[in-house]
Amino acid sequence: MKNAYLLSALLTLCLLAGCGKEDVKSELEMKDATLFEHAVSYRPGTDSPSDSERIMDEEGYYIVNDMVYVTSDTLNLRMEPSVESELLTTVTYGTALSRSGEGTKGWDRILYEGKTAYVSQDYLITVPIQEERDFEFSQAMLSVVDTSRQIYSYDSLCEDLTQLKEAYGSHMQLNVLGTTRDNRNIFEVVVGNPDAPLQMTIVGTICGTEYMTSLVCMKQLEYYLCFYETGNYRGLRYQDLFQQVSVRVIPMLNPDGATISQEFLTKILHKEIQDDLKRWFERDQSNGGTSLNLDNYLMFYYANGNGVDIRKNFDYRWEEAESVEEESSTGYKGDAAGSEPETRALLHLLANEPQELVIAYHTTGSQVSWNFGQTGTVLEKSKLYGEALSEFMNYEPYPDALGKSAYGSFCGYAANIAETPALQVQLGNGSAPLSLNEFNAIWNACRESWAAMQLELIVAQ
DSSP states (O other): OOOGGGSOHHHHHHHHHTTTOSSOOOHHHHHHHHHHTTOOOOOTTTTSOOGGGSOBOTTSOEEEEEEEEEOSSEEEEESSSSTTSOEEEEEETTOEEEEEEEOSSSEEEEEETTEEEEEEGGGEESSOBOSOOOOOOOGGGOOSSOOSSSOOOHHHHHHHHHHHHHHHGGGEEEEEEEEOTTSOEEEEEEESOTTOSEEEEEEOOSSGGGTHHHHHHHHHHHHHHHTTTTOEETTEEHHHHHHHEEEEEESOSOHHHHHHHHHTTTTOOOHHHHHHHHHHHHHHHHTTSOOSOHHHHHHTOOSOTTSOOGGGOSSSSGGGSOOOSSOOSSOOOOSSTTOSHHHHHHHHHHHHSOOSEEEEEEESSSEEEOOSSOOHHHHHHHHHHHHHHHHHHTOEEEOSOOGGGGTTOHHHHHHHTSOOOEEEEEEOSSOSSOOGGGHHHHHHHHTTHHHHHHHHHHHHO
16 A cells, blocks of 8 residues: 555645546546555554563663653652652652653652652653643634534535645645545545554544534644644643644545535435435335425435444444334444445544544534443543543533443444444534534634543553
């Protein structure tokens, strides 16, 4: 697979130029998509020595010689590795400490002004912290992604990705994970160091009518690209965070569903899909599945172009997932687990690019969930990250297991099958599709959530 760095800007433009066109993909466009598809094949941990290769000294500390930085407002340095030990001094946020030993019982050994001391590992990070914590950003500088329109379409997504690639190509890679039934690309943007030791994935518009999540993803993407070199979170420079934790963004997993919800039948490219949508509507109407007219039925469309609800198509207890009997605007889990191109795109990502955390954006409820039936370490980490994110966003934490609603879901699969910590974030409060009036509140809640979670991931290692 050729590396995305070797592809020219012209190929990028060719790839995106086909977005929204009514003709079927040309041979050239398909070749471009193949070249972009998962150019990165990184495996976390391959560049770091295992514990068996590290050297432990007689005191029980792995020998290191690096700098660590304090992440709490104040931190005690003690003469021995115990909270009962004599206090040497107290240091403040961002203080650089020379570490000589990495412990296995929650304490690291440091050298401070010529003396050996011990400090809790929970409040140390290897990313340099600037003395100045505050970072002011100018909203006027974020001029690519237009947040003034209710409809954020697939065509808008393509245009914005083109502009962001042209402006910030050195900080991002643009990949294609697959193509939908109606010939739309499923894009992935990788922000930061593709060989970072940690990776995090954000997914928007799993459900068609939840297309507000794509607008949020794209505005966050523009924000971090724009301030990649100048911004910081609590004194941690964005570019340093992205060196240690790359972020994969799939802003619109289900572009067919979003297009149906936004434009009804007018932007569907293939007549057989238009005919299917009419047929599914008539069947649901006749059997009591809906009392809406056709336009309203399509406005509240959750499924993909095949009439499959992606929330129920993953191979985690798929057989037990509740489902309507046939294709519909919502609720049909498909003929088989993993049957859909949107589902396979995420399965391919998890199989080829192991993640430390996945976050699925949904609507509504201003809530963060993390319990999808997983156990052990995966549940513990999911809980840690979920509580941190809910506190940061001021969203309600939902600790209870989601039960059957997790069966067949992306987060259920990630947490239980891929053993990857997963969070489900319910953005906003109104019914889907969310009103644009809710965007500012959502944006204020999650603008720096990527950086906040990058910090959590780094500290938790």
